[in-house]
Amino acid sequence: MVEAIGKGLYGLVDGFANLHWTNGVMLVVGLVLLYLAIKKDIEPVLLVPIGFGCILVNIPLAGLMDEGGFLKIIYDSGVITEVFPLLIFVGIGAMTDFGPLMENPKIFLLGAAGQFGIFLTLALALILGFTQKESVSIGIIGACDGPTAIYVSSQYAPHLLGAISVAAYSYMSLVPIIQPPIMKLLTTKEERVINMGVVRKSVSKTTKLLFPLVVTIIGGLIAPKGLILLGTVMLGNFMRECGVVSRLTRASENEIANIVTLLLGIAIGATMNGKVFITPQTLMVLALGLVAIVLDTACGVIFGKILKVVTGGKVNPLIGAAGISAYPMSARVVQKEGQKYNKKNYLLMHAMGANTGGQVGSVLAAAVMLSILRGLGVI
Amino acid sequence: MKIDNWTFGFTMVVVGMGGTLLTLWILGYCMNILKKFFPYKKEEEGN
Numbered sequence: 001m002v003e004a005i006g007k008g009l010y011g012l013v014d015g016f017a018n019l020h021w022t023n024g025v026m027l028v029v030g031l032v033l034l035y036l037a038i039k040k041d042i043e044p045v046l047l048v049p050i051g052f053g054c055i056l057v058n059i060p061l062a063g064l065m066d067e068g069g070f071l072k073i074i075y076d077s078g079v080i081t082e083v084f085p086l087l088i089f090v091g092i093g094a095m096t097d098f099g100p101l102m103e104n105p106k107i108f109l110l111g112a113a114g115q116f117g118i119f120l121t122l123a124l125a126l127i128l129g130f131t132q133k134e135s136v137s138i139g140i141i142g143a144c145d146g147p148t149a150i151y152v153s154s155q156y157a158p159h160l161l162g163a164i165s166v167a168a169y170s171y172m173s174l175v176p177i178i179q180p181p182i183m184k185l186l187t188t189k190e191e192r193v194i195n196m197g198v199v200r201k202s203v204s205k206t207t208k209l210l211f212p213l214v215v216t217i218i219g220g221l222i223a224p225k226g227l228i229l230l231g232t233v234m235l236g237n238f239m240r241e242c243g244v245v246s247r248l249t250r251a252s253e254n255e256i257a258n259i260v261t262l263l264l265g266i267a268i269g270a271t272m273n274g275k276v277f278i279t280p281q282t283l284m285v286l287a288l289g290l291v292a293i294v295l296d297t298a299c300g301v302i303f304g305k306i307l308k309v310v311t312g313g314k315v316n317p318l319i320g321a322a323g324i325s326a327y328p329m330s331a332r333v334v335q336k337e338g339q340k341y342n343k344k345n346y347l348l349m350h351a352m353g354a355n356t357g358g359q360v361g362s363v364l365a366a367a368v369m370l371s372i373l374r375g376l377g378v379i
Numbered sequence: 380m381k382i383d384n385w386t387f388g389f390t391m392v393v394v395g396m397g398g399t400l401l402t403l404w405i406l407g408y409c410m411n412i413l414k415k416f417f418p419y420k421k422e423e424e425g426n
Contacts, residue, residue, distance in 0.1 A: 115396075
């Protein structure tokens, strides 16, 4: 009898007895993520479920990530199968207007330059001792695109998924802090005040309708391994532009995107168990993620300078910084920085073009990368 | 195919950056062709 009571009581303190110091640290990390989301308004839609998921998975003996556990079911259903990030992509495509990009297609090149950080960071990760697949997953943080980072890392470095996701989403929201000093460092006063004029509305509805089809077919033929990334974004955009499936478009942008975002966030948080998350590797991943975005910005601005020379001074190099996929934050940063140096300069629509080019560019860069990996026989 | 890290990294950087740039250049070119075949008409405004 006494033994039974003792064992019963022990069952109530078992959780405390099994709490490892790494779980304690991650409980604090979860609380910090929630604080950043709620008080600082940093990507709350993602950081709230991630933070809460992190708290849930670091309470010992709950079994939430054991076989059959609640978080494991969500993780296996949506992350391992890659379904969650792909469904979010459909919503992203449905929300995006590629008009400013199509108005000035050479801006596509800024969308390409804005992805160079992916490949340079991949090389750096290799030098630092990460495996080839881990380096690919770390480099993709430079895509500044959460679903892309999750899609790639869940396949090729699932043990780094938590760190990569937190890095991707956190740094995306820190773009207004990360980008301006790099933009100032790499441009001259004369370049920053270049006025690019007004974006005219000169793209037909037919062109907007054919754009997602062209990108899917041509991009898919060049980089077939990444077709699923391209195809889902472009499906969403095609639904938006065709105008005859507004119910599906609205559902993709709203209900589906919201439900999947919630489940994806919880699943990512569920990978942040202290014993696997708190490693020197995690710190290196977080550092390399920052490097990736810095390199993206630098390469974008440098390419903007090249475009300025090629066009005879018509392009303001600042818009190169918007060639990343952090939409529309990066475009707003460019607008704000442009106005700092020339109050009459309205770079927003040009920067939006570069920013949407970055969205296409990030997905294409991932597709190109995966296809090269397949060609090399790594996957 | 097992390749060493140096070859892998160099290939990814050169072919990756070059491939992305080329693909987006091709897509930009296609957009210009589409705009030529399907020019914007003022009648579309307000639709």
